[in-house]
Amino acid sequence: MPNSVNAKKALRQSQKRQARNRAQRSELRTYVKKVRLAAAGDDQEAADKAFRAAVKKLDQSAAKRLIHPNAAARTKSRLSKLLKKSKEAAK
Template sequence: MPLHKSAEKRLRQSARRNARNRARKFELKGLLKNVQKLIDTNADKGEVEAAYRSAVQKLDRLGVKRYIHPNKASRKKSQLTKLVNSYSEKA
């Protein structure tokens, strides 16, 4: 347990920030899984593209705000784009 007031405050801040970061990363995972699920179930091309756009938007935001490393965001966007493009060619 912290012994100083400032250490107690840092503990509270750290817990809040940790919860916020985990929520954002969890939301991103859900968006990525949603795109994959739509592709696996042969969903409508428009549905897949809408899910793709929201996932890319979230990746951009998290990369810029440094919730995830910008290179990781770029890599995930590239992987997602390849996946959606291959689905679009099949459909």
């Protein structure tokens, strides 16, 4: 446990940041999951809408360094590939 006043404050700040980051990361994963589920379904329009929302959230997370920018790019690429594959299968 921290002993000094500064260390106690740093711990409080760290816990607050940890909670916020955990919630934002969970929300990001939910957006990605929605894209995967929509791509598995029949509605291509819903899948495109979910994809656009997920890409926006991924870019925002990468800009805030919540996740690494390369991880965001990799995820966007994989989701895009998945959507393209599901569109071809629907035809």
